[in-house]
Amino acid sequence: MKTALKTILLLLLLVLLAEGVYELCFWHHDRMAYSGPLAKQVDRINATGADILYLGESSNHTYGLDDTDTAWISHLLGRHFPEKHVADMTHDASHAEVYYLLLKNLRQDCPIGTVVVTMNLRSFSPGWIYSPLETALQKRMVMLRPRPPLLNRAALSFKAYDIKTEQQRYEQMGHYWEGHPLPGHPSVPRWADSLTADVDPIAGIFVRNFAFTIDTLHNPRVRDFDRIVRLAEQRGWHLVFNLLPEDMEWADSLVGPDLTTLMRANAQLLEQRYARMGATVVNNLEAVPDSLFRDRDWTTEHFLYRGRQIVADRLADALRSRN
Numbered sequence: 001m002k003t004a005l006k007t008i009l010l011l012l013l014l015v016l017l018a019e020g021v022y023e024l025c026f027w028h029h030d031r032m033a034y035s036g037p038l039a040k041q042v043d044r045i046n047a048t049g050a051d052i053l054y055l056g057e058s059s060n061h062t063y064g065l066d067d068t069d070t071a072w073i074s075h076l077l078g079r080h081f082p083e084k085h086v087a088d089m090t091h092d093a094s095h096a097e098v099y100y101l102l103l104k105n106l107r108q109d110c111p112i113g114t115v116v117v118t119m120n121l122r123s124f125s126p127g128w129i130y131s132p133l134e135t136a137l138q139k140r141m142v143m144l145r146p147r148p149p150l151l152n153r154a155a156l157s158f159k160a161y162d163i164k165t166e167q168q169r170y171e172q173m174g175h176y177w178e179g180h181p182l183p184g185h186p187s188v189p190r191w192a193d194s195l196t197a198d199v200d201p202i203a204g205i206f207v208r209n210f211a212f213t214i215d216t217l218h219n220p221r222v223r224d225f226d227r228i229v230r231l232a233e234q235r236g237w238h239l240v241f242n243l244l245p246e247d248m249e250w251a252d253s254l255v256g257p258d259l260t261t262l263m264r265a266n267a268q269l270l271e272q273r274y275a276r277m278g279a280t281v282v283n284n285l286e287a288v289p290d291s292l293f294r295d296r297d298w299t300t301e302h303f304l305y306r307g308r309q310i311v312a313d314r315l316a317d318a319l320r321s322r323n
Helices: 002-025 027-048 073-080 096-104 134-144 149-157 166-179 188-198 201-210 220-235 248-254 257-276 305-322
Strands: 050-056 086-090 112-119 238-243 280-283
Touching (some): 002 027, 002 149, 027 050, 027 086, 027 096, 027 134, 027 149, 050 096, 073 086, 073 305, 096 220, 134 149, 188 201, 201 248, 220 257, 238 257, 238 305, 248 257, 257 280, 280 305
Parallel strands (some): 050 086
């Protein structure tokens, strides 16, 4: 018995020693090698803090080719509060899990006042949850997970993260759609394909991206936004969710109320849920008209200058109303 106990204590000591050596000698290099684009942003905010911290994806920085002012949404928000330090953490294709890990990696004593988190309705869809881009994003997040650094490095070595092929991701989408029929449309892919053939290819893309109802018990985005709410409570941050605009005019003209009713219901669900939980939710779903959306080959949340300005203005109004 004593021998076994000694062996266990020796192994524990060796593990602790290995962890210490790894963290001292190798962790910083590996963190930058595998999570650099995210880690650098965390380090920047840890060094400076922010009165207002904006977290976003490509919607924050994408602008129109003819825009004379290419300011990001976060920059435009900053123009409303010149006396405050407004900073951002922005990474393309980010969703709520990325935002949570970025915020979780901020120091406990990092001086942050308000956190504005992008809430992209499309990110709740199976098309984004099971996106082929997810494997690369999951790999990039491994070194930021709240676990011992050596354990994170081992997870990378043994590929112990959500790693799937593109084909497997598409199969996941198919399984979701099979198990979640919508009233009047038993198959989302068939609904989309019929519109692609009879109306416009973009109509089918709208359906695949927005024809769903948010399951608050099982949707991973809901889980991660809930975790962001709890983290903000623990850290004493004022939390604002920026529910992004979607091109509702285009969706209605191509598909009609069967789709836009779903979109409005999902937005309302999110607004009500997180308002109850204490967050400020700025519902911008229909704030930007069709003419101010940049892309015409996909259902993106990319806006021309005036569209970005509208979003920033509405966020600023919400922040002022609280103060």
